[in-house]
Amino acid sequence: MIPKRSKYAIQALKCLAKVYREKKHLSIATIAEEENIPRKFLETILLQLRNGGMVGSKMGATGGYFLVKHPDEIVLSSIIRATGGPIALLPCVSLNFYEECTECPHEELCGLHDVMLEVREASIHILSKTSLADLILREKKLLRKSENKRK
């Protein structure tokens, strides 16, 4: 499971992606309300994303946050990583939260390690080819599909 922090980050960035073309920026409060995220919590998340160079901010009244890259270029795996979420199922196969398995004598000889590497690769493959733009596109498709059903 990824932390809520990472999920909230994805939601917030999706929100910003939607206004990217108009070069608008959104305030924390706006995003928090839109996406049902606790405002103060979101504040720390956006700060983290800004320090990680994923978003930009403008201070003062009428300030806010905005994407610094095109929604096509921001992929889910980097958002999860930037917010400290592990993708792998075991620490010994995690790129960013690597920890040795004290109970396994040799990582290179461990069958479980080997399988979990494959799982990680499969997950990362999907998460790093899916961008914010893709996410929005998917939602449009899902909406069309559900409208067709209703008929």
Place this chain on the structure above:
Amino acid sequence: MIPKRSKYAIQALKCLAKVYREKKHLSIATIAEEENIPRKFLETILLQLRNGGMVGSKMGATGGYFLVKHPDEIVLSSIIRATGGPIALLPCVSLNFYEECTECPHEELCGLHDVMLEVREASIHILSKTSLADLILREKKLLRKSENKRK
């Protein structure tokens, strides 16, 4: 990440799988030492696996645990599930730990949900085709490979 509990369970079952043919059973203490797992913790894990019908036990002196199914038929996904480990990256796409996303208005219209479903499917696909027997086989292959390298 899956809990340590699940990792320990896989290790312990792999241990039991290795003696399956000889119809032997192993004591908790033996497995704990072999696999570097805290004995008392392993006790609770094996109990859970027994209550879940994955292993059998024999009480009393010379007692111990043994597999009730062939190592070919016990797959990683069921071990992880039996020990309460989530495989999905979000509760809203978890089969066994499902929880609604309070912040997303409609699950069917959520792009993130959609992507995370794919990730879950990919992970489960690997984990449910890998059995204890496969794990042991993999380790044999890894050993051969590392021996060749050393030459």
Place this chain on the structure above:
DNA sequence: AAATATACTACTAATTTAATAGGAATTAAA
């Protein structure tokens, strides 16, 4: 009987994550 196991339940400790608090700094507009 003694020794060696599992069965069971409850508890404690440790860690992590989620969320909040509160004020400083910045900017735009009244």
Place this chain on the structure above:
DNA sequence: TTTAATTCCTATTAAATTAGTAGTATATTT
């Protein structure tokens, strides 16, 4: 130049989860 709106930053608290332990009952073999 004051006021209102906003980000910036750090510390703290609260909540939840997980890891691990303790202790005793029960069963089986020798």
